[in-house]
Amino acid sequence: MKVALFIPCYVDQFYPNVGINTLQLLEKLGVEVAYPTQQTCCGQPMANSGCEQDSKEVYHHFVDTFADYDYVVTPSGSCTYHVRKHYDIIEQTPAVQKVRKGVYELVDFLENILKVEEIPIDFPYKVGLHLSCHGQRGLRQANASEITGDKGGQILTLLKKLKGIEITQLERNDECCGFGGSFCITEEAVSARMGQDRIADHVRHGTKVLTGGDMSCLMHLEGIVKRQQVQIKVMHIVEILNGSQP
Amino acid sequence: MSSREKILASVKAHKPALIDLPVIPAFEGDGSIEKFKTVLTGIGGHAIEVSSKTECQQVIDTHYSDLKNLASTLVKATVEIDTSTSKDILEQVDLAVVEGVVGVAENGAIWVPEANMINRALPFITQHLVLVLDKTNIVANMHEAYKKLDTIGNYGAFIAGPSKTADIEQSLVIGAHGARSMMVILY
Amino acid sequence: MNHPALAEKFAKDFNRTTWHDETLWFVRQKRDRAIYPIPEFQELRTLASQIKDHTLSNLDNYLLQFEENARKNGVKVHWAADGEEHNRIVLDIIRNAPHIKGRTGPIKMVKSKSMLTEECHLNPFLQKNGVEVVDTDLGERIVQFRNEPPSHIVMPAIHLKKEDVGETFHEHLGTPKGEKDPQALTEAARQHLRQKFVEADIALTGVNFAVAETGSFVVCTNEGNADLGVNLANVHIACMGMEKLIPKVEHLSVFIRLLARSATGQPVTTYTSHFTKPAEGKEMHIVIVDNGRTQQLGRSDFRNSLKCIRCGACMNTCPVYRRSGGHSYDFTVPGPIGAILSPNIDLHKYSTLPFASTLCGSCSDVCPVKIDIHVQLYKWRQVVSKENELPAVKKWGMKGLAKMLAMPKVYNLGGKVARSALRILPHGMTHAKGMNPWAKARELPDAPKQSFKEWYSQNKKP
Ligand code: SF4
Numbered sequence: 001m002k003v004a005l006f007i008p009c010y011v012d013q014f015y016p017n018v019g020i021n022t023l024q025l026l027e028k029l030g031v032e033v034a035y036p037t038q039q040t041c042c043g044q045p046m047a048n049s050g051c052e053q054d055s056k057e058v059y060h061h062f063v064d065t066f067a068d069y070d071y072v073v074t075p076s077g078s079c080t081y082h083v084r085k086h087y088d089i090i091e092q093t094p095a096v097q098k099v100r101k102g103v104y105e106l107v108d109f110l111e112n113i114l115k116v117e118e119i120p121i122d123f124p125y126k127v128g129l130h131l132s133c134h135g136q137r138g139l140r141q142a143n144a145s146e147i148t149g150d151k152g153g154q155i156l157t158l159l160k161k162l163k164g165i166e167i168t169q170l171e172r173n174d175e176c177c178g179f180g181g182s183f184c185i186t187e188e189a190v191s192a193r194m195g196q197d198r199i200a201d202h203v204r205h206g207t208k209v210l211t212g213g214d215m216s217c218l219m220h221l222e223g224i225v226k227r228q229q230v231q232i233k234v235m236h237i238v239e240i241l242n243g244s245q246p
Numbered sequence: 247m248s249s250r251e252k253i254l255a256s257v258k259a260h261k262p263a264l265i266d267l268p269v270i271p272a273f274e275g276d277g278s279i280e281k282f283k284t285v286l287t288g289i290g291g292h293a294i295e296v297s298s299k300t301e302c303q304q305v306i307d308t309h310y311s312d313l314k315n316l317a318s319t320l321v322k323a324t325v326e327i328d329t330s331t332s333k334d335i336l337e338q339v340d341l342a343v344v345e346g347v348v349g350v351a352e353n354g355a356i357w358v359p360e361a362n363m364i365n366r367a368l369p370f371i372t373q374h375l376v377l378v379l380d381k382t383n384i385v386a387n388m389h390e391a392y393k394k395l396d397t398i399g400n401y402g403a404f405i406a407g408p409s410k411t412a413d414i415e416q417s418l419v420i421g422a423h424g425a426r427s428m429m430v431i432l433y
Numbered sequence: 434m435n436h437p438a439l440a441e442k443f444a445k446d447f448n449r450t451t452w453h454d455e456t457l458w459f460v461r462q463k464r465d466r467a468i469y470p471i472p473e474f475q476e477l478r479t480l481a482s483q484i485k486d487h488t489l490s491n492l493d494n495y496l497l498q499f500e501e502n503a504r505k506n507g508v509k510v511h512w513a514a515d516g517e518e519h520n521r522i523v524l525d526i527i528r529n530a531p532h533i534k535g536r537t538g539p540i541k542m543v544k545s546k547s548m549l550t551e552e553c554h555l556n557p558f559l560q561k562n563g564v565e566v567v568d569t570d571l572g573e574r575i576v577q578f579r580n581e582p583p584s585h586i587v588m589p590a591i592h593l594k595k596e597d598v599g600e601t602f603h604e605h606l607g608t609p610k611g612e613k614d615p616q617a618l619t620e621a622a623r624q625h626l627r628q629k630f631v632e633a634d635i636a637l638t639g640v641n642f643a644v645a646e647t648g649s650f651v652v653c654t655n656e657g658n659a660d661l662g663v664n665l666a667n668v669h670i671a672c673m674g675m676e677k678l679i680p681k682v683e684h685l686s687v688f689i690r691l692l693a694r695s696a697t698g699q700p701v702t703t704y705t706s707h708f709t710k711p712a713e714g715k716e717m718h719i720v721i722v723d724n725g726r727t728q729q730l731g732r733s734d735f736r737n738s739l740k741c742i743r744c745g746a747c748m749n750t751c752p753v754y755r756r757s758g759g760h761s762y763d764f765t766v767p768g769p770i771g772a773i774l775s776p777n778i779d780l781h782k783y784s785t786l787p788f789a790s791t792l793c794g795s796c797s798d799v800c801p802v803k804i805d806i807h808v809q810l811y812k813w814r815q816v817v818s819k820e821n822e823l824p825a826v827k828k829w830g831m832k833g834l835a836k837m838l839a840m841p842k843v844y845n846l847g848g849k850v851a852r853s854a855l856r857i858l859p860h861g862m863t864h865a866k867g868m869n870p871w872a873k874a875r876e877l878p879d880a881p882k883q884s885f886k887e888w889y890s891q892n893k894k895p
Binding site: 248249250252253254256257258259260261262263264265266267268270271273285288289329330333334336337350352353354355365366367369370371387388389391392393398399400401402403404405406407408409410411412413414415416417419421422423424425 | 456459460473476479480483484486487489490491492493496497506512513514518569570571572575588589590591593594595598615616618619620622623626627630631647649655656657658660661664665675680682683684685686687689690693697699700701702703704705706707708709710712713721723727728730731733736
């Protein structure tokens with residue numbers, strides 16, 4: 001099993017720690033991980049802005065970078081979703097097909113490929129889970145409230161294995177945080193308001209640590225937490241799973 | 247080319263290749279009288295069970311003795327209504343008692359065909375409405391309901407509870423334009 | 434004005450935005466409670482979607498079948514290529530009605546909810562031509578009094594508070610000043626509108642579903658205003674978009690089960706009325722309208738937006754709609770579905786609507802006919818960009834970004850420069866509100882000294 005690590009561009013630049021934790025966790029679990037250093041980005045920022053055609057060269061670069069691996073693991077549901085769903089506009093060569101199939105969001109990889117059962121970690125905090133829409137509704141990693149009242153999902157399953165953890169019961173379990181890529185700039189007013197409302201929900205219900213599978217949502221939410229000086233620590237799920245404490 | 251021809255030609259040119267029509271499977275569900283009554287109550291109506299249709303008169307006498315203008319062919323009427331009754335008489339109707347033919351347990355709706363309405367406007371213009379229904383005609387869901395109706399006829403309506411609106415701040419108000427109250431007599 | 438500007442204006446009133454969001458979320462929750470207990474709900478969505486797909490793929494034949502059956506029923510069928518023709522047809526029907534022709538004095542029409550007539554701007558047209566039009570749905574009457582468009586397709590006055598309605602009714606119906614009790618206000622409207630129903634010459638309704646096999650159509654209301662209007666007037670005009678067709682009566686069951694539950698969380702609307710033949714001595718007309726629909730039918734990426742049954746659930750669930758209000762879309766149908774219908778009508782005017790979304794996908798999951806709304810939003814963005822409707826800054830910025838991201842060396846350097854700038858520049862500059870919209874309400878992330886890649890090269894490379 002040849003596994004490569006993909007660290008999305010904004011994680012690489014702003015949250016290197018998330019990358020480091022991902023790498024360490026996978027190694028801890030006995031996976032030999034390669035990190036092809038010519039990697040850049042999955043192309044989503046341009047595509048979501050309507051410039052899918054321009055991002056084709058980024059798609060090719062991504063495929064060239066990872067074509068040799070069975071799995072491309074990344075701590076981002078959003079990038080995974082983009083590669084799987086939107087790389088359909090370039091020619092579907094065997095390499096493209098292989099990469100699209102092999103790209104995995106980290107938690108999905110842990111649960112469904114590595115079949116991780118135990119996580120021997122104490123985490124005695126009240127944890128609020130922010131579901132990224134691309135992970136949840138895009139990759140179906142968690143149930144959607146539009147479809148069922150059952151709130152189950154992959155990250156929740158893992159979190160529940162941590163000792164001492166308490167999960168926040170939110171009023172709105174899966175409302176979007178309002179990041180939305182370029183949306184957070186072009187529709188600043190609504191974007192900010194959505195994020196503020198998510199944070200308010202967490203504050204009302206006692207979240208001490210806010211986590212999730214997508215750093216982009218968390219970057220936006222952390223920006224609000226810091227501006228409002230709310231006492232919540234924002235951590236990517238991989239930081240928790242790799243043993244970091246708030 | 248007329249618009250009709252233009253539109254049809256354009257549809258023909260633009261439609262995709264034929265996609266199959268699915269078969270609707272038989273969906274089962276709770277078709278009990280209890281379920282029907284619970285749902286009906288939930289949507290602002292209410293039901294009374296009697297042992298025979300002849301008891302309707304008594305129920306009306308007990309519950310609606312204060313209402314003056316009563317239109318019906320099932321119980322004693324005080325205003326005469328037919329298909330050509332004028333609007334100003336229809337407007338005066340306080341209570342209409344008519345018979346429904348199929349009740350739907352999942353949503354509390356009752357099918358009232360034109361023939362039972364006496365006048366098409368009656369079930370809607372009356373201040374209060376009573377629908378009489380044979381309780382063996384309650385089915386579980388809409389699929390069964392349409393199956394049970396041989397035809398939808400010239401005109402007919404599923405009526406579920408009293409007229410209502412929530413157009414002002416989502417607060418539910420019973421009695422928008424149609425009946426202010428709705429009772430079902432199950433026999 | 435574009436969506437971001439209108440949305441910003443709306444969101445400025447913090448408390449009112451909270452209220453608007455919560456009111457619609459409440460409807461979404463009612464919808465959830467109505468659908469969770471139904472084990473086959475998801476299957477019904479699939480069926481509804483397939484029935485509509487099938488119907489669209491055979492639409493010309495179903496239209497012909499519908500027309501033939503409706504004619505046999507004594508209904509007059511008219512065809513309108515666009516909104517203008519639709520309006521002219523309606524006016525002709527009115528003027529030629531036997532009880533109106535040659536008569537002088539005002540002509541009175543009552544109208545139940547029809548988004549199509551909003552789309553065609555029928556009301557102002559008829560009023561200009563001497564027809565008094567009264568919208569009889571309570572919400573529509575409220576916005577008609579206020580001279581505003583509806584802000585929601587199911588709850589037209591959802592943007593208004595009861596105090597606003599109280600003011601409006603005080604002005605137009607003479608309710609006591611300060612009266613804001615919904616019960617009392619509804620009662621005032623009831624009295625006022627009953628008069629209008631009785632006086633009306635003509636009743637106009639929309640169509641929720643049209644059945645090809647019988648030539649019938651179904652209209653759903655809670656208030657009873659459609660039936661009341663139609664059954665008291667001499668002429669009934671029903672206006673329908675051509676996509677309202679379904680093949681058979683048995684298919685109604687699927688849609689009726691989905692519609693009200695999705696729309697308001699009710700198990701069914703109070704009145705689900707089936708019109709097939711006019712009453713003795715009365716007239717019934719159906720106007721079938723295209724107005725851009727055949728064009729949409731030809732766009733394979735966007736075709737299935739025509740499956741919409743106008744339940745409004747995508748609006749109630751949309752976190753953007755809830756915080757920007759229906760009027761921020763400036764289109765007859767607001768919200769997610771409006772954002773994929775409007776570019777078909779006028780790409781330039783509505784070019785910001787496909788971007789008024791985070792692509793969270795909630796709309797697609799809530800939609801009873803499974804329209805892939807968020808996928809179409811994404812696709813419309815590509816069209817907007819291709820047709821040169823993107824703001825230049827964005828377009829060239831994206832081109833530059835793409836170039837950079839395809840070249841690892843340039844990317845690495847660019848990232849380094851940006852991070853250093855963030856670290857070195859004072860907070861007041863990096864967070865300047867005018868220059869950096871991000872920073873209006875959010876802090877930027879701390880800029881680390883090293884990127885992951887730099888860390889990796891130092892610590893991991895063999
Ligand atoms: S797109 Fe779907 S959810 Fe939105 S109004 Fe239409 S049917 Fe309802």
